[in-house]
Amino acid sequence: MEDFRALISDCIAGSRKAQAKLYHQFAPKMFGVCLRYAKDSTEAEDNLQEGFIRVFTNLKSFRHDGSLEGWIRRIMVNVSLEKIRKQYLLYPVEDVSVFDAVNVSDDVISKMSADELLKIIRELPPRYQLVFNLYVFEGMSHQEIAKEMAINEGTSKSNLARAREILKKKVQENFGVVKAKNNFTA
């Protein structure tokens, strides 16, 4: 933490070298965050770019009482959220298809790679993807998610449940011992 102080002040002073260093320090992890929220890697790249511009522009408002990584991560999440709000959330996407409950064993997921998991998260409908991300990875409550997305808590809960169902089904379909015969919509 302490190491970043000098780097941060150099970045604020406008040193390109310092900015590049800070970028290299956090970019891979933050790209991982952006990828989780985006529908494809182009969008993730855009969000990462805009997020870092925002990081450098607002770096002087960073108070050293929290972790820099957490602060940058929050900016990335915010940028992704804004993008999603603009693109999808302005109209409601209510899933109309009905899913059967699927049983998936823990082992199957344990065997899956991070890339494979990331892929199926990104295949979720935008709003489910967002609720799942906020709940599971940002540790937000349904109340907070509802506030952030301007929906009601019930919708957030049902979106999360639906996201989990779809994820399970995807796992079952793609990696389960018995491949599901029927196609499902998402």
Added chain:
Amino acid sequence: MMKEKNLDDLFREKLRNYEQEPPAYLLENILNGLAQNRRKKRMIWWKVAGVAAALLLAFVAGWQFNTNEKDQTAGNAFVKHNIEQKANEQTVVASAAKSNETTILAQDNNLSQEKEQKSDSGPKAWSKNNATSIMAEPKLEELATEPVNEEISSLKPRAGLLASKEDNISLREKKKNARMHNSVEKSIDQQIMELNQQMITAEKINKQKARWLVGAQVSPEYNGAQSSHSQAYASNMLKTQATKLDLAGGVSVEYKKGKRWSVQSGVYYSGIGQTSGNSSRNLSYANDGANYLNNTIVKVDASKNSYTINSNAGEVELNSIPAGMVLGASLDDKNYLASAVVVSQNTFIQDFDYLEIPLYLRYNLIESRFGISMLGGVSSNILVGNKLYVDGDLGRSLVGKTKDLETFNYSGTFGLAFKYGLTNKLSLSVEPRFKYFLNSLSSNANVTYKPYTFGVFTGLTYEF
């Protein structure tokens, strides 16, 4: 069987510290973006400063005109009206943009429902739907005239807000058929992409229309003046011989919104002046006991060692008798005069230097590589130089100043502007302008002195 909690945990564990190296070009983009932001910030500062200056000027001018004649107030009202009209235009544009957005959203909604019911709509199908929905309706109509109009017209109702359910069903069937003809669909996609590109280009052009221009101009200025004086004052006044040719120039800042109108301000230096010589008074009728210089009565203030003479532009004050002038206690043919009489062939030169802060409205008559526009407006003029010279056989010497000059003055300007684009950004301009002072330069109650100038301002303008 897996519990919900476990599923969350498994995802979290695997992905919490997930890292992926982003493409190398991103860093360059970010650093360039930052540099661009800094430039934008600087620009915003200039914009704010420019607007503040213009507002201040408008306020001062408005206040001044309110205290003056009514016809001047009318001019001010005209400026205000135009500004209001502009504001209205902006509101209309904003609300139009908003309603446009709503329409697009509604279309999206329509499509997304349809999308959800389709079993095989992957990301590709989504992006295609999205592309269709982004298109504005008029563009769709244009498309319908293209060779693939059959397919397009089947898509057309989808964009409509009021498309009925039946329409949707029939559309879905049609679309299924369309899917069989991949090549046709491809060409539609290409056309959609082209149209989108066109719309983006059109948008860019629109955006470019609100822009800033800075420039620098110089001009020779021909001076004249309209003046009137009280009779007593005029009977003892230096005779104005000629108006002066002076120099003017400065920098201008112009804000251009839309195709026709723009607002301009800046700072100009402007020199005004006149030359005076002997009055036409015949000394045979000279008043007894009076002092004369260039046949004009001189008021001598012995305590200040200064001499005051009436001029066209107000009283001039000499701190000393100029070099080369003859001071005579008495002249041969006027020996009955007790006082000093100074006669010379010297010329008085009065120079007034002003800093001018204009607020001009411009209206473009022709806008292309070669452009013509009209301009008109008001300026605040601040007196920065006031000098009195005497010019004679021994050269020119500074002897004093003109008294009672107002520090602030207001002038009106109108003119024509001819512009020629040297490059996309840089253009050469030639602008004949006529400027007239709205109030008297002198605060002397016996004098009304309103100069006017004619100049041809030539310079360069840079647009960004």
